[in-house]
Amino acid sequence: MRLSTKGRYAVTAMLDLALNGQDGPVTLSDISENQGISLSYLEQLFAALRARKLVRGVRGPGGGYFLGRPADEISIADIICAVDEWVEFTRCRGKEDCRGGQRCLTHSLWDDLSRQIYEFLTDITLADLVARGMEKEQTGCGNKKESATLESRAA
Amino acid sequence: MRLSTKGRYAVTAMLDLALNGQDGPVTLSDISENQGISLSYLEQLFAALRARKLVRGVRGPGGGYFLGRPADEISIADIICAVDEWVEFTRCRGKEDCRGGQRCLTHSLWDDLSRQIYEFLTDITLADLVARGMEKEQTGCGNKKESATLESRAA
DNA sequence: TTAATTACCGAGTAAATTACTAAGGAACCT
DNA sequence: AGGTTCCTTAGTAATTTACTCGGTAATTAA
Numbered sequence A, B: 001m002r003l004s005t006k007g008r009y010a011v012t013a014m015l016d017l018a019l020n021g022q023d024g025p026v027t028l029s030d031i032s033e034n035q036g037i038s039l040s041y042l043e044q045l046f047a048a049l050r051a052r053k054l055v056r057g058v059r060g061p062g063g064g065y066f067l068g069r070p071a072d073e074i075s076i077a078d079i080i081c082a083v084d085e086w087v088e089f090t091r092c093r094g095k096e097d098c099r100g101g102q103r104c105l106t107h108s109l110w111d112d113l114s115r116q117i118y119e120f121l122t123d124i125t126l127a128d129l130v131a132r133g134m135e136k137e138q139t140g141c142g143n144k145k146e147s148a149t150l151e152s153r154a155a
Numbered sequence C: 001t002t003a004a005t006t007a008c009c010g011a012g013t014a015a016a017t018t019a020c021t022a023a024g025g026a027a028c029c030t
Numbered sequence D: 001a002g003g004t005t006c007c008t009t010a011g012t013a014a015t016t017t018a019c020t021c022g023g024t025a026a027t028t029a030a
Helices: A005-020 A028-035 A039-051 A076-083 A098-122 A126-136 B005-020 B028-035 B039-051 B076-083 B098-122 B126-136
Strands: A055-058 A064-067 B055-058 B064-067
Touching (some): A005 A028, A005 A039, A005 A064, A005 A076, A039 A055, A039 A076, A076 A098, A098 B098, A098 B126, A126 B098, B005 B028, B005 B039, B005 B064, B005 B076, B005 B126, B028 B064
Antiparallel strands (some): A055 A064, B055 B064
């Protein structure tokens, strides 16, 4: 798994899209202005998102982007994997003698951890995040008092 | 949260240390050879780990590294935060009008998600990973049939 | 006391990634 | 026709990654 600032930009943009795409498409210019991300960088990110069918573009005036699927069918893992190319871990592929199993064991343990994180992010959808925003109905900044977590996991 | 290949190297190295550090210190040369990470890069990583007291170095022949704390008191989040400088998200700090709350809402939602991932990784310790390796007692490579996850969370 | 071994320290660096600029073409609307 | 917006490609400065090199300091063994 790979969770970098690039993936964070993508999640933020998709969240903006989910929040504002209820009535009509959202332009990249809007997202750019809303979230403070450069337009061309958004275009790069959305090229990747479009390739994975996570968004659908509509050209011409009045155009913009829609979510490619309902918000409850788009997970955070989907978004991150779309833009942050999934780097397969340096697994010992039969070659190399695995240092008597030791090295292989370490790799396998990390691999399990990585998969667990992935499954964790798969269980959280855009709809979960939006729903959480709705129920709070907050508009102000800096109210960090609330420490309630998302509680959006199935398990 | 930031989960890059750098953090992955650190987790892998610490896992190696937890597995092999039972009887005597482990040298960086060993880890380097075991895990296929360059010695100098390990030195950089361990400088950061040492600064956070996650490891303790012993110089001279027969020296090497110990874990700085018991393995069950070192979380994956600890390790990642030590080497991957925690990049605080571009939060709207009072300045900027937050686009009528919209931008702020998105930020706050991502912030919650980020915190949730952090708490998730805080609940998994090195000891959990080692224990999982022990109970399987596996030595071979490539047995990807087993899909059981770690089951190491408190919640 | 000398040599070997290891942690420690700092400068430098090629390659990759990040985040962005620039410049246009393609589809769509009025 | 002309403006809007997506879409595409190329290039690029800044940063990060992962590493090399050359040393110093502490400790042990000969």
